[in-house]
Amino acid sequence: xxxxxxxxxxxxxxxxxxxxxANLSETLTVMNSPMLFGCRAGICGTCLIQVExxxxxxxxxxxxxQEALEVYAPGNPKARLGCQMRLTVDVAIKKIRSA
Numbered sequence: 001x002x003x004x005x006x007x008x009x010x011x012x013x014x015x016x017x018x019x020x021x022a023n024l025s026e027t028l029t030v031m032n033s034p035m036l037f038g039c040r041a042g043i044c045g046t047c048l049i050q051v052e053x054x055x056x057x058x059x060x061x062x063x064x065x066q067e068a069l070e071v072y073a074p075g076n077p078k079a080r081l082g083c084q085m086r087l088t089v090d091v092a093i094k095k096i097r098s099a
Contacts, residue, residue: 025083047082052093
């Protein structure tokens with residue numbers, strides 16, 4: 001089984017090795033990660049992240065996720081909703097803080 005590493009730059013959290021295709025909301029919740037998840041359906045914006053490394057190699061957001069990103073992170077081309085993203089490559093992510 002292929003695995004992917006997810007790292008959390010500028011935090012004390014150690015990188016996590018997850019199976020390829022892992023659902024971040026299911027996996028990171030039990031790992032004491034810096035990620036928080038709310039509705040898990042892509043509508044609340046709680047899990048808004050910026051992919052610092054690996055964005056170009058991820059499966060693009062669905063039309064529904066893209067609509068939400070236009071509301072929660074307008075103009076940020078590396079924003080994603082963690083609950084909607086399937087892990088397919090190694091990535092480095094940062095939580096986007098709300099203003």
